[in-house]
Amino acid sequence: MAKKERLFLIDGMALAYRAYFAFIARPLINSKGVNTSAIFGFVNSVWKILEDEKPDHIAVVFDTPEPTFRHKKFKEYKATREKMPEDMASQMEKLKEIIEAFNIPSIELPGYEADDVMGTLAKLAEKEGVETYLVSGDKDFLQLISPLVKVYKPGRRDAEVEIVDVEGVKMRYGVRPDQVIDVLGLVGDKSDNVPGVPGVGEKTAIPLVQQFGSIERILANAEQIHQKVLRSKMEQHGKQALLSKELVTIQINAPVKVDFHELKSSAKNLPRLKQLFTELEFQSFLGKLREEEKIGEEDISFDVREFQPLTDIDSDEHSYDVVRTQDDFTELVERLKKAERFVFDTEGTSTNPLDSELVGLSFSLRPREAFYIPLSVPVITQPASEGPEGLFGGTFPPQKPQKSRRKAAGTATEQTEVRQPYPAFDRQSALTALKPIFEDPAIKKVGQNIKFDMMMLAVHNIETQGSDFDTMVASYVLRPDGRHNLDALASEYLNYKTITYSELVGTGKDRVDIRSVPLERIFQYSAEDADITYRLYEVLKEKAEREGMKTLCEEVEFPLIPVLSDMEFAGVKLDVKFLEGMSKEFERLLDNLRREIFSLAGVEFNINSTQQLSRVLFEELKLSVVRKTKTGFSTDVGVLETIRHEHPIVEKLLEYRLLNKLKSTYCDSLPKLVNTRSGRVHTSFNQTVAATGRLSSSDPNLQNIPIKSEIGREIRKAFIAGSSEGSILSADYSQIELRIMAHVSADESLIEAFRNGEDIHATTAAKVFGVGPGEVNREMRRKAKEVNFGIMYGIGPFGLSNRLDISQNEAKEIIQRYFQRFPNVSRYIEETLAGARQRGYVSTLLGRRRYVPDIISGNGNVRGNAERQAINMPIQGTAADMIKIAMINIRKAIRDQKLDTRMILQVHDELVFDVPKREVKKVEKMVVEEMKNALPLRVPIVVEAGTGKTWFEAH
Secondary structure (H helix, E strand, O other): OOOOOOOEEEEHHHHHHHHHOOOOOOEEEEEOOOOHHHHHHHHHHHHHHHHHHHHOOOEEOOOOHHHHHHHHOOOOOHHHHHHHHOOEEEEEEEEEEEHHHHHOOEOOOOOOOHHHHHHHHHHHHHOOOOEEEEEOOHHHHHOOOEEEEEEEEEOOOOOOEEEEOHHHHHHHOOHHHHHHHHHHHHHEEOOOEEOOOOOHHHHHHHHHHHHHOOOOOOOHOOOOOOOOOHHHHHHHOHHHHHHHHHHHHOOOOOOOOHHHHHHOOOOOOHHHHHHHHHHHHHHHHHHHHHHHOOOOOOOOOHHHHHHHOOOOOOOOOOOEEEOOOOHHHHHHHHHHHHHHHEEEEEEEOOHHHHHHEEEEEEEEEEEOOOEEEEEEOOOOOOOOOOOOOOOOOOOOOOOOOOOOOOOOOOOOOOOOOOOOOOOOEEEHHHHHHHHHHHOOOOOEEOOHHHHHHHHHHHOOOOOOOOOEEEHHHHHHOOOOOOOOOOOHHHHHHHHHHHOHHHHHHHHHHHHHOOOHOHHHHHHHHHHHHOOOOOHHHHHHHHHHHOOOHHHHHHHHHHHHHHHHHHHHHEEEOOHHHHHHHHHHHHHHHHHHHHHHHHHHHOOOOOOOOOOHHHHHHHHOOOOOOOEEEEOOOOOOOHHHOOOOOOOOOHHHHHHHHHHHHHHHHHHHHHHHHOOOOOEOOEEEEOOOOOOOOOOOOEEEOOOOOOOOOOHHHEEEEEEEOOOEEEEEEEEOOOOHHHHHHHHOOHHHHHHHHOOOOOOOOHHHHHHHHHOOOOOHHHHHHHHHHHHHHHHHHOOOOHHHHHHHOHHHHHHHHHHHHHHHHHHHHHHHHHHHHHHHHHEEEEEOOOOEEEEOOHOOOOOHHHHHHHHHHHHHHHHHHHEEEEEEEEHHHHHHHHHHOOOEEEEEEEEEEEEEEEEEHHHHHHHHHHHHHHOOOOOOOOOOOEEEEEEOOOOOOOO
């Protein structure tokens, strides 16, 4: 039987949107600062179709900007659809160039949507027995499905595609494909502003269509609808339902002057694709060009030998070995002792190093060579999450996993025995032999997220010294808004496909404990990690030097790693009983607030339900609607802040939300995260997240504890010294960003104010409002403070007017007077923006960069946001660099002086220490001096320090 011809019609805009949002959390940004997510994902899907499906006919169909017959029928059609994101819109022209270079036909038909073109071609092909696949995730296409027409839904990232046929529609909707338009007509479509019938969702619509067959028959037999309310809705909105059905119906008779037989993908234009992929920095796609069949140098105008194919462990040249005998182990130890530098990687049972059994170590002393040492671990006779014996004298209980890629894995969840299916070295003996090597600072160590590996070893009383290079951190320094996991870096820089962790242990129900993975598989996985890290080290080291980032890496970011490792390992002591008591008090206050809110509303309702709250505020109390969402009227904090003066209920709601958040996030959650053996909470400090260079904290986030409200500050009373003989020391930079602003702008008025020790906000108020220093009142100072900090964030009249609750004209005048009094600040902003437009990035005093590609955007809102980032980043980023240097120097001083003090927290401009009482005076003086001298400025740096039994007392 002859194989059916197959036609693939790709909904271009839908696939581009799908690709763009697949990477929305971590967009693909190239070295020019350009977002390429939509193009990359689109090309990946199209290439997969060409390779896997080998279609006989193919085309990409796009919408056009011209109004369609639907807009003429219903002028509000798609009126509420959000504008395409600017950084996606900027990719569309290049995307179409790539489609052209693929030699794939592209179709547009003014006055019709891509859906109509695809529907028409699909039905024409159906008449000739050709099988059509509509490549889109749009549910509207389900109406076209027939035995010869199917929907092809590309998977996100590397997920499997889904092909929907007639049975698939019936399983999803319980109706025939041709009845999907009736379901959609009743339900409507918020994204396209198709009204449907108010209050009718799928659960209501599907049974109606199943019972009556169509909207027309539902309306004709409305008296048979038993539910009175539903019957009334159908009678009242019947015409709207029919209109909606018409709007969602895909036309199959559009005037398409295209013969689908001619829709074929010709041979790729390889020189043009090479040019485009090089420009976009798509290394993996450049590798795929080399893999194309029957491509010789005579066939194309560029030398294919310059490309490396996308390799993996099966096609790559390498030498990986398992250390199996004592002689082999001794030989490796001797090599490590003599090595100038090596890469190492740990394998364990958990993503939390304090909750992980160490099952193996891999080492690489040069590229393409690696060794794996399997280590014996106890047989599991209890839940595997109860893990290693450590410095605190016992086992660490489970904690919420850290979100670090590939560093160890999940644990067994049942009390089942899991034995290693291979012989292994005695762990303690092996670590005893390796300990002097890890603790030798003269032997340099390299890793990918090496902080994790250092903590894995710290659990076994090994203090890693000589950490020299971290490929994850180097990647972050080079491109802070890129992806820094090993898989992504290997693909981007080496054209290499690594073994993923899910490939090693499986996923979901098929996931196995790493201890049960055969040696052959785990050793290849771990050895590959070490080898690839070594190769990346060579590439990234050269790139960091070439781009002027070597000093930032070697003097700030890499030395910071052991500081953070020590802090995470030390943890923070909590007064659990205090938090429990505070939780009860908060619950009492919340009960009182509920009663007050119900009284003001005149009705009881679920305050935590956004829909019920929205109904009370905007329908019952008739307060101003600030913002609409897909599900109704927004009630978020920003909205409530905007309308807080309209009704006393709003103030109570804001208070309720604050208390509720404090109770759930801190009072109730933190005690559960206390490690029962150490008696402390161990947060994770993230070095590769914030684009400004700031550190972040997670699992739990201890940097987000509120300090603006008095009741929020009370939470700090729960953070206590580790012993009865200890104190908490807090040291905080005073107005550090304003001082950095004075330095970078070289504004004499600001510099003089700081040198004279003046109240900078009062000084600003006097200059802006034209009064003497003694005439500045509290309101003037408050406004000046908002201006001082607002200017650093690129605030405009609109933003300042909202902050100060004044008119935009008054806010504009204040900003103008500010720049008149501080002209060099205005000059700094202008020069910073000009430089950002020219270079595409801004930088700190130490050269840390942030790329701002949207600064040349044609969209005013997008451009304005990029400008604010450009103005603030050099200041905030320099402050981040400064406190990092201080942390490095303080740790060194603590160790040099052999002090028992521990640095336990970093919260933006503040450092917190657990200090024995006998060391308080010495440590306070040392910390203040190191923070002051971390990065000299034109103005004096002020550090405010305090001590107490709790963080609250110290701050």
